[in-house]
Amino acid sequence: MPKPRYQRRKQDRPQEITQAAFAAFAEKGYTATRVEEVAQRAGVSKGLMYLYFKTKEELFKAVVKSVVIRRIDQLIDTIESTELSSEDFIRGPLLSFMKQLPGSPVAIVIRLLISEGPRHPDLVDYYYDNVVAKGIGAITKFVEQGVERGEFRQSAITELPQLFLAPVMLSIIWGLIFKDRPLDTDKLIETQIDMLLAHIKA
């Protein structure tokens, strides 16, 4: 069944290309990935790439944005609609969310941002505004809620929500650099949560 060499699929192309590019960037990084390779992965000609993305850089940005979108918003929605106590929410949905991050596309995006970020300040800003700021904000707000409810006490952690993310980040970086060396990231994150809760509980 030889595929028709010529298919019109305008609707799907951007995503197909974006996905192929993500896979390629994940494997080789941005610079080492040739545009032609992305095209091949997407089952598309080199020229078509430039119909949808003016430059390789623009493709790069599209890739980052495509990964980012809606990931955080889900968490925030969950936070806002939850009826769980603060502790239960942290030990439940939040913990689950955190545990899956190191194995998710987010890890790849982190890698891309570390490698290419310095040359794409606008992308860094985009990522900060849409992911980091939102995430940090959500956690902060949630902790403050716990304080209001009397579940938590005032503590330095309210101003350092990054402490929630620290083990996640370490797990991500560990996975990026030391792929084969084992690390029990789940336990790492759990233990951090234990410590944090012990620290802030009233």
Added chain:
Amino acid sequence: MPKPRYQRRKQDRPQEITQAAFAAFAEKGYTATRVEEVAQRAGVSKGLMYLYFKTKEELFKAVVKSVVIRRIDQLIDTIESTELSSEDFIRGPLLSFMKQLPGSPVAIVIRLLISEGPRHPDLVDYYYDNVVAKGIGAITKFVEQGVERGEFRQSAITELPQLFLAPVMLSIIWGLIFKDRPLDTDKLIETQIDMLLAHIKA
């Protein structure tokens, strides 16, 4: 106008080149740095570079190794020769050590490893063996010592020394990506230490 640094001595060359390369890599990353630029920074001709380093990759490895050497060993020596109690040591020398990491060349090396590591498994191994394993080992050993001395209790942390590093790593990555966004890394690290100590003290 590359200054003719005092008497050009052959034996200093490798280091001079290595330092220049490190500075260049720090600014632009490995791929974006041209060999010629390193040569200029080192006040040396392009051709001479290849007398000391067969390829750009080899130079890269030399750079990573040069940064790594002796940094960790100092910490280990300090640990082994200290007469402080475990807690005092942690709150003193170890905390200081951790605090200066985000601003140190280590951060640059992390960036390089994340960007280029996948293509240099041997370098990753080298780094793991000489830095990470040693560091992790030292902390583990130290915590175990605390337990033996009765200062600390048995806990999950003995097997997760990465919890000490987590806030450091987050600080490093934050600095790499979000250069301008403020983050009180010192406080972050201190608070983590507080929590860890609270968690493991007998």
Added chain:
Amino acid sequence: MPKPRYQRRKQDRPQEITQAAFAAFAEKGYTATRVEEVAQRAGVSKGLMYLYFKTKEELFKAVVKSVVIRRIDQLIDTIESTELSSEDFIRGPLLSFMKQLPGSPVAIVIRLLISEGPRHPDLVDYYYDNVVAKGIGAITKFVEQGVERGEFRQSAITELPQLFLAPVMLSIIWGLIFKDRPLDTDKLIETQIDMLLAHIKA
């Protein structure tokens, strides 16, 4: 927003495209003009272009020919039907004709022929046969008529009718290269005519 020009009629298409192409070539030259741009100017899809013109080159030839047609024949007709004396005709209709050439599409065609001519010998031949030869022939014949009538004397100019065109050509080239530098082309042409008439009048 390409206006849907009244009722799109098939038979007008070739001319519409040809006109659009001429305008584009005039602005950017042949090579720098993309087929797609011509299509847009003509309010037509890229694909349709290829229904009327097999290649960009064929379009180019059609453009040159479309500009050429009938321009010279008008002059010749006028010459043949005039009842003016030779001098009066030269100072009247011929001078007017010459004066308007530098600002006319002919100037653009000259540019195109200079740029692309070497790669289109057949087009050059076409232009020579239908424009230059005819024009030169007409002037020659007209001058000879003047001699026969006793208005003019025999002179080198009978064999060098290009002397009539010289100031026109200089004006055209001047306009093509030095768009902004002023040149009184009318006076240039008039003075040349004065000199020529002084030279050949019996």
Added chain:
Amino acid sequence: MPKPRYQRRKQDRPQEITQAAFAAFAEKGYTATRVEEVAQRAGVSKGLMYLYFKTKEELFKAVVKSVVIRRIDQLIDTIESTELSSEDFIRGPLLSFMKQLPGSPVAIVIRLLISEGPRHPDLVDYYYDNVVAKGIGAITKFVEQGVERGEFRQSAITELPQLFLAPVMLSIIWGLIFKDRPLDTDKLIETQIDMLLAHIKA
């Protein structure tokens, strides 16, 4: 005698490349000439081209300038140091100078300026300032001298020195477009000079 594949000839390279480029541009025009072809003609690698000329455009400019330099200055020098009467100078050195222009590199430069000039306004300015303005100026000054000396009378030609150039320009363009069609350019130019002198002689 296989040429050494690797020769150091820094001194001569720019000119060699410039000459090769001129030849290539003369044959094919700027756009149709590939950088690699110029390299081959110059017996040089593609990469070396970019050591001496940052871009193809810069090479183009260098080519134009290399042709222009000193050509006009020679004429001006001759004018200033001549002891001939105005008429004798015009019929002698000036006429010779004009006659050789259509077959000289200047013709090629004209072609390049017509084709590529619109995209290189600075180059057009350069050419105008260093060639056209100087040439026009020299002729004007020379004619005025003739008037002062009583050889010539006041006339429109003092303000239209382009009349001297008109037959030269026509000859150049004729040669560029109608390579094979014969035209007695020498006689054309001579006759124009005859007419001009007849017109301005006191």
Added chain:
DNA sequence: GATGAATGAGGATTCATTCAT
């Protein structure tokens, strides 16, 4: 040992042309 001129493989991008719809 030093130098930096010279090489050439590699990769991004453009655009005339084709063809499924």
Added chain:
DNA sequence: TATGAATGAATCCTCATTCAT
């Protein structure tokens, strides 16, 4: 017919590496 998505050859330019001097 008419469209414009899709193709791929063509080309500029970069930069790690080599080597004559």
